[in-house]
Amino acid sequence: TQLPTLNIEIENKTISIPIRQRFQTIMKEKRSNLCLSADLTNLDEIIELSKLVGSNICMLKIHSDILTDFSLDKIQQLKDISRKFNFLLLEDRKFADIGNTVKLQYTKGLFRIVEWADLVTVHVLPGECIVQGLEQAAQSINEPRGCLLIAQMSSKGAFTDNDDYVKGVVECAKKYSDFVIGFISQSRLTTTDKFLHCTPGVHLNNTGDQLGQQYVTPRQAIDERGADILIVGRAILDSINRAKTAEEYQQQGYQAYEEIRKI
Numbered sequence: 001t002q003l004p005t006l007n008i009e010i011e012n013k014t015i016s017i018p019i020r021q022r023f024q025t026i027m028k029e030k031r032s033n034l035c036l037s038a039d040l041t042n043l044d045e046i047i048e049l050s051k052l053v054g055s056n057i058c059m060l061k062i063h064s065d066i067l068t069d070f071s072l073d074k075i076q077q078l079k080d081i082s083r084k085f086n087f088l089l090l091e092d093r094k095f096a097d098i099g100n101t102v103k104l105q106y107t108k109g110l111f112r113i114v115e116w117a118d119l120v121t122v123h124v125l126p127g128e129c130i131v132q133g134l135e136q137a138a139q140s141i142n143e144p145r146g147c148l149l150i151a152q153m154s155s156k157g158a159f160t161d162n163d164d165y166v167k168g169v170v171e172c173a174k175k176y177s178d179f180v181i182g183f184i185s186q187s188r189l190t191t192t193d194k195f196l197h198c199t200p201g202v203h204l205n206n207t208g209d210q211l212g213q214q215y216v217t218p219r220q221a222i223d224e225r226g227a228d229i230l231i232v233g234r235a236i237l238d239s240i241n242r243a244k245t246a247e248e249y250q251q252q253g254y255q256a257y258e259e260i261r262k263i
Ligand code: 6AU
Pocket: 037, 039, 092, 121, 150, 152, 153, 154, 155, 184, 200, 201, 202, 213, 231, 232, 233, 234, 235
């Protein structure tokens, strides 16, 4: 298979950068390991928010199926902003079906996710066929695409709390490492730096919500949960000053990342 690459122009020369490397470059250049989980139901509001925090984040994560005003025009606007501010766009679709079905869900319907999302999230419950289906679909498009496998979840009583399951997810990531660039995880799963560990359930002031979400601080997420990337939603969205709070999470997160990962 071909490596997912991004063609960029540097001094009038077009250079192809694999998406994994691009992610790492964005993190270093912007000194950010913050992914904003923009769990809002209005895409116009997400577009405005992305301009406000664009320089603080390395990735913006959305759930397109909660949007009341989704359109391909608006999502293109968000994509343009992501290029301007240099962050990746993650659709948290949590695919979980057989290869043929996810291929359709990824490319068709109202959302046509493959056309705009740099990355998507994927459950490996159906087996490796799910990754094969998505990777095949991604090849139909002339832009780099990748995915994050959901290895462990932050919610109380998650059935992903099972060593054999997690081992299977890691094996799958290794086998499809062109398309799989990392994990959604709650612990360090591999010794190499090849896979980015993205950790949700991060909040400085709360320990959880009423529906099973469990939070740790940015430092704990990196130190105790093995995170590279911090996925932060309501801690920023529900704050009085979203821009200032995003900057705080960026600074605290990246400082802890540099100290703990010794990058
Ligand atoms: O910071 P929050 O609690 O407001 O939002 C966390 C975000 C939500 C969840 O859908 C997502 O992270 N999430 C995921 C992901 C990213 O796949 C996995 C998980 O285990 N826990 C979790 O909260 O958008």
